[in-house]
Amino acid sequence: MISRRALLGTALTATSLSALAMAGCSAGSSDGPVSVYSWRQEDGDGYRKIFDIFTQAHADITVKFEPFNSTDYDQILATAMQSGDNLDLIQLRPYAGGREIADTGDLAPLDDMAELKGFSPESLAAVSGSDGKVYGVPTAQNALITLYNKEIFDQHKIARPSTWPEFLDACAALKKAGLVPIAQSGKAAYLLTILYQAVATSALSPAFGKAVDDGSADFTSQEFRDSVQRVLDLKPYVPESFIGMADDEARAMFAQGRAAMYINGDYRIKPLLDLNPKLQMDYLASLPEATGPVQLSTGVDGAYALMASSPRLEQARALLAWMATEEFGSAFATTFSRLSQVPGAKAEDPLHVKLAEEIATVGTENPFARLGGGNPDVKAEFENALQGVLGGQISADELFAKTQEAYQASRQR
Amino acid sequence: MSRSLRAARGGAARITPLVHLFALPALVVYGVFVLYPIATTLLNSFFEFRGMHRGAWIGLANFETLFTKPPLNGRVLNAVSHNLIMFAASMLTLVLAFVIAALLHQLTVGREFFKAAFFLPRLLSLIVVGFLWQLILSPQSGALNALLDAVGLSALSHAWLATPASALGSVIAVGAWHSIGFAILVFLASMQAIPSTIYEAARLDGASATRILVSITLPLTRSAWMILTVLGFIGAFETFDLVYAMQGAAGPPYYGTDTLGLLFYRLAFGGEGGTAAVGLGSALALSMLVVMAAVSLLTLRLFRPGRS
Numbered sequence: 023m024i025s026r027r028a029l030l031g032t033a034l035t036a037t038s039l040s041a042l043a044m045a046g047c048s049a050g051s052s053d054g055p056v057s058v059y060s061w062r063q064e065d066g067d068g069y070r071k072i073f074d075i076f077t078q079a080h081a082d083i084t085v086k087f088e089p090f091n092s093t094d095y096d097q098i099l100a101t102a103m104q105s106g107d108n109l110d111l112i113q114l115r116p117y118a119g120g121r122e123i124a125d126t127g128d129l130a131p132l133d134d135m136a137e138l139k140g141f142s143p144e145s146l147a148a149v150s151g152s153d154g155k156v157y158g159v160p161t162a163q164n165a166l167i168t169l170y171n172k173e174i175f176d177q178h179k180i181a182r183p184s185t186w187p188e189f190l191d192a193c194a195a196l197k198k199a200g201l202v203p204i205a206q207s208g209k210a211a212y213l214l215t216i217l218y219q220a221v222a223t224s225a226l227s228p229a230f231g232k233a234v235d236d237g238s239a240d241f242t243s244q245e246f247r248d249s250v251q252r253v254l255d256l257k258p259y260v261p262e263s264f265i266g267m268a269d270d271e272a273r274a275m276f277a278q279g280r281a282a283m284y285i286n287g288d289y290r291i292k293p294l295l296d297l298n299p300k301l302q303m304d305y306l307a308s309l310p311e312a313t314g315p316v317q318l319s320t321g322v323d324g325a326y327a328l329m330a331s332s333p334r335l336e337q338a339r340a341l342l343a344w345m346a347t348e349e350f351g352s353a354f355a356t357t358f359s360r361l362s363q364v365p366g367a368k369a370e371d372p373l374h375v376k377l378a379e380e381i382a383t384v385g386t387e388n389p390f391a392r393l394g395g396g397n398p399d400v401k402a403e404f405e406n407a408l409q410g411v412l413g414g415q416i417s418a419d420e421l422f423a424k425t426q427e428a429y430q431a432s433r434q435r
Numbered sequence: 436m437s438r439s440l441r442a443a444r445g446g447a448a449r450i451t452p453l454v455h456l457f458a459l460p461a462l463v464v465y466g467v468f469v470l471y472p473i474a475t476t477l478l479n480s481f482f483e484f485r486g487m488h489r490g491a492w493i494g495l496a497n498f499e500t501l502f503t504k505p506p507l508n509g510r511v512l513n514a515v516s517h518n519l520i521m522f523a524a525s526m527l528t529l530v531l532a533f534v535i536a537a538l539l540h541q542l543t544v545g546r547e548f549f550k551a552a553f554f555l556p557r558l559l560s561l562i563v564v565g566f567l568w569q570l571i572l573s574p575q576s577g578a579l580n581a582l583l584d585a586v587g588l589s590a591l592s593h594a595w596l597a598t599p600a601s602a603l604g605s606v607i608a609v610g611a612w613h614s615i616g617f618a619i620l621v622f623l624a625s626m627q628a629i630p631s632t633i634y635e636a637a638r639l640d641g642a643s644a645t646r647i648l649v650s651i652t653l654p655l656t657r658s659a660w661m662i663l664t665v666l667g668f669i670g671a672f673e674t675f676d677l678v679y680a681m682q683g684a685a686g687p688p689y690y691g692t693d694t695l696g697l698l699f700y701r702l703a704f705g706g707e708g709g710t711a712a713v714g715l716g717s718a719l720a721l722s723m724l725v726v727m728a729a730v731s732l733l734t735l736r737l738f739r740p741g742r743s
Contacts (some may be wrong), residue, residue, distance in 0.1 A: 409688055
């Protein structure tokens, strides 16, 4: 008969062996492809083609693009980092989301990367940690715009509006003609921040943006109230049920000519043309209250960062440095019909060419882009409260008070 | 003669202690995937977190933030109220399931067909069910509004997922549609286990169908009520996937369909506030675990035989 001590010993040995086996499974090696974690699941084929350009010039390096669902990406990345997976390059959220990761010390600083020298200070600030060091190579640039159907505007003899009152007049005329003026979804609250930024950036002065950064902004001020009023003014011109409508439906409405306008980012241009290649579109930036220059809400939309613990540090760094070159930037812009952050990278389609030119002159980073992070989060509080106001659940005064409370709490951290 | 040989010939056999080793793989898996995460969650709720990195011990500060500081305390209360409404709705679903099961119990022809028909939705994943119903309930292109328009009930057409009351009601109705088949099967199995002689005796004594249902079927299916009530409570307080699939992580409109499961997800993985707050999420998860365990035990005690 086996003794209890022997039984315990056997059990412990078996458990230890299991643990060792598990540990062995996760042990990494410097061989193998450089992994690139991304939330752009739909861009998998495009990225693989782009990385082929790199690997053809670097025969000793292979690349494995590993995309995940965007909404689950942060969770998957955090779990992988926590469990000590051998990550090489990761796609990094800009602004607060990326800063949180950079501040953990898990990323390698890139200040000495020569290829980053030509990037704008604003785009590098969006991928920097609290220590001021740069931790990411910015890839995409967003432009938040009002896309409009040129044929519908021409058909109803509506001129391209150049001021906010003209825009509201155009909406009223379209509605009078029996059309849905704006195909807009408000189901996911973040779409309402996009809507706000696209139409209201011109309503905020540069002084308000500075005040946001130095902690003295007042989200109950008349200036901020007036800017939010622009979104509230649009309520009669969006589908009555827009809070319960998904963005896919809004996009389909616009693409099929059932609505005259659609407010979102420039990244929706290609999907809209995929739905209807004959769609004649142009865009409007954020319009001034009276005659004057427009402002184009823009910001960094994603970057790639190097894990400090990468077992393939040199190869991963070489790939990342290439991602900061014009060759990558142009391939990115043409493959995905997006605006690249890389200086000198050229867009191909006419709308993006026009956007790139306009961003250079009237591009403005909306303060909300820099306000994410923490609990409660100012941007999340704002957009959810805005949904509540549009749905009639809370008053506009409550929206301003909640945003201000969240802002003050964020400044105290 | 060896022990095993003796055992094989029908003699008194002694089980070798080595047999316990067979439980080891299961125990290791259980320990790694159940006990370890629970213990880690318990521990994490007492620490400060920066992203996913554990910082200093902060005692009960996470619980204090969660339950006393706005806006989180308001979010917790709001989510709890929705979970409680879901539990109340699951109880109503149980009553309906009991009635349907009693009717099916009377059927001699077609019972299997109806059992299969009611149980069919249960075979689908809740995520799939959620996405499908989201399409059906869509205000612009949904099948439900199209059907109402087609049969002349346009006045009832509605943006089902756009207002707090109808959105929560829609989610609850879809959940009930998905789960009622299981409750019917459990009740039916419980009813079929009641000896037919009891029913025959009752009928001979002149008991009405209602009296038989209330005085015989209801008390003799107590064990089914007990397990379904406990599962209903746990299910209501665990609600996540269906609401997530139909409404997203924030429980729109303006937290009108928020639940503790969604709030936990946003806290722990970054939806509530943009960045992960694992400590706060763990504190919420631990609180949920304690409440669910306590209520489940209480329910089991309430249904204990001999108390009626």
